[in-house]
Amino acid sequence: MDKKNGIIDWPTFIGAFVLLLSVTVPLILFPKQGEAVLSMMNTFVTGNFGVLYLVFGLGTLIFLIYVAFSKYGKIQMGKDIKPEFSNFSWAAMLFCAGIGSSVLYWGTIEWAYYYTSPPLGVEPNSTEAIQWASSYGIFHWGPVAWAIYCLPALPIAYFYYVRKKPVLKISEACRPLIGKRADGPLGKVIDILFIFGLLGGAGTTLALGTPLIAAGLNNMFGWEETLSLKTYILVICTVIFAISAYSGLKKGIRVLSDVNLWLTFLLLGFVLIVGPTVFLTETTINSIGLIADNFFHMATWTEPFNNMGPFEKTSFPEYWTVFYWAWWLVYAPFIGLFIAKISRGRTVKQMILGTILYGTLGCVLYFGLLGNYGLYLELSGQFSVVDVLNNEGAPAAIMGTLEQLPLDWIVIPVFIVLAIIFLATTFDSGSYILAAVVQNYVEDEPVKWNRLFWAFALSFLPLILMYIGGLSSLQTASIIGGFPLLIIMTMLAISFIKAADHDMLMAKKKKEQKKAS
Numbered sequence: 001m002d003k004k005n006g007i008i009d010w011p012t013f014i015g016a017f018v019l020l021l022s023v024t025v026p027l028i029l030f031p032k033q034g035e036a037v038l039s040m041m042n043t044f045v046t047g048n049f050g051v052l053y054l055v056f057g058l059g060t061l062i063f064l065i066y067v068a069f070s071k072y073g074k075i076q077m078g079k080d081i082k083p084e085f086s087n088f089s090w091a092a093m094l095f096c097a098g099i100g101s102s103v104l105y106w107g108t109i110e111w112a113y114y115y116t117s118p119p120l121g122v123e124p125n126s127t128e129a130i131q132w133a134s135s136y137g138i139f140h141w142g143p144v145a146w147a148i149y150c151l152p153a154l155p156i157a158y159f160y161y162v163r164k165k166p167v168l169k170i171s172e173a174c175r176p177l178i179g180k181r182a183d184g185p186l187g188k189v190i191d192i193l194f195i196f197g198l199l200g201g202a203g204t205t206l207a208l209g210t211p212l213i214a215a216g217l218n219n220m221f222g223w224e225e226t227l228s229l230k231t232y233i234l235v236i237c238t239v240i241f242a243i244s245a246y247s248g249l250k251k252g253i254r255v256l257s258d259v260n261l262w263l264t265f266l267l268l269g270f271v272l273i274v275g276p277t278v279f280l281t282e283t284t285i286n287s288i289g290l291i292a293d294n295f296f297h298m299a300t301w302t303e304p305f306n307n308m309g310p311f312e313k314t315s316f317p318e319y320w321t322v323f324y325w326a327w328w329l330v331y332a333p334f335i336g337l338f339i340a341k342i343s344r345g346r347t348v349k350q351m352i353l354g355t356i357l358y359g360t361l362g363c364v365l366y367f368g369l370l371g372n373y374g375l376y377l378e379l380s381g382q383f384s385v386v387d388v389l390n391n392e393g394a395p396a397a398i399m400g401t402l403e404q405l406p407l408d409w410i411v412i413p414v415f416i417v418l419a420i421i422f423l424a425t426t427f428d429s430g431s432y433i434l435a436a437v438v439q440n441y442v443e444d445e446p447v448k449w450n451r452l453f454w455a456f457a458l459s460f461l462p463l464i465l466m467y468i469g470g471l472s473s474l475q476t477a478s479i480i481g482g483f484p485l486l487i488i489m490t491m492l493a494i495s496f497i498k499a500a501d502h503d504m505l506m507a508k509k510k511k512e513q514k515k516a517s
Helices: 010-029 031-068 087-099 102-116 127-140 143-150 153-162 175-183 185-221 227-247 249-274 277-300 316-342 348-380 385-392 394-403 408-437 448-467 471-481 485-516
Strands: none
Touching (some): 031 316, 031 348, 087 249, 087 408, 102 348, 102 408, 127 316, 127 348, 143 348, 153 316, 153 485, 175 485, 185 227, 185 316, 316 485, 348 385, 348 394, 385 394, 394 408, 408 448
């Protein structure tokens, strides 16, 4: 990009904001009609094109494993330099940015949905349902999810660190395929779709994190879970991640992520030690084995015989697996950009395997310890998580689960602090990357006022929708908006191979010319 054009890419900046307003304003003015239209579109996309999401998820994992162990795996992001961050800080930042407070929510409670409405035609509340209940959450948050996250990081990091292009844009990473059109309207559309997907996906994280924090404060102080309380929570979280994003990668985001990872070890270690240790470890290991044995079946199950003969339609693949793959897809360009930005000095192999293994391990610990602790309470009769979930909602069931632990008056505050920091680390990373995408070049970090603007923009519109009860609509819109990303992500994979092959061929020719001379 030519620096004389100015540091801010105003067409992308304004285009993304106008697109988001064009979706949210009608929802504010006509909430019921808008929600009905979005719901219909969501049903159409997941019902008719769900198989594309499943094929894409499995294909991405296979592609990345191939790349990691091929000639491309040796490519270093920045020649002959040490990694910018330690393994601990690097793993902490990518995990905290990629997961957010959602892992606290679903990691504790997701098993209950699978137990009462299991997959693969299993009888609800049966012995077999118990095994799948403790396994499917790990599957949904496992290698496929982190592979989808890692895919965009390859071409973006390659162009930024190997080809020395000071631009953190999805369109720039597509340049080997679309050529000069990356600088024109097509490039702007690609970048705007990415921003819209992230802003929409943010609604999902906020929809889960804010009520969870409110329920925790209700438990600790007896504060009523009102809309005002949720607003205060959102504002406080926004201030935290705005300060963090303003401070930059090393001073803000890295520090918050490190603190979050230590608190995670503290909380999960406590649950393992004081909880039913043998049950937790055995159930987790059993779940990993069950997933390994059935991985390809789970990754490709489409419920093809629904409503035929004895087969009853459950829509499980659409409600869960397709939804999750679409959710990861919406966040993938942002997480990929962030992984690329923090991976200076690492090889492609280190970046791929580190992202998939560290990310999966973190989710296994949450689902294996917090989730299986709730399952233990249900099966032992000590506390019915399912009853509370059905009668009082998920936040109450999560707090009820934590109350069964010794020293719950310490555990719950730690859990809430974790939720707040998780929310903040996801959004400070998001605002940092959004700022980078709307700049024509990024020499070190995006300019501070730009980072600050997107920090508040990420919260402002979901806050408006929370007041009109429309967060679910924004979640649905983000899934629909993520559909074009199936094409864009495929373009990114091809772009990386094309660019790397071209550069390797040029390097080989230079060596041959030197030898000849």
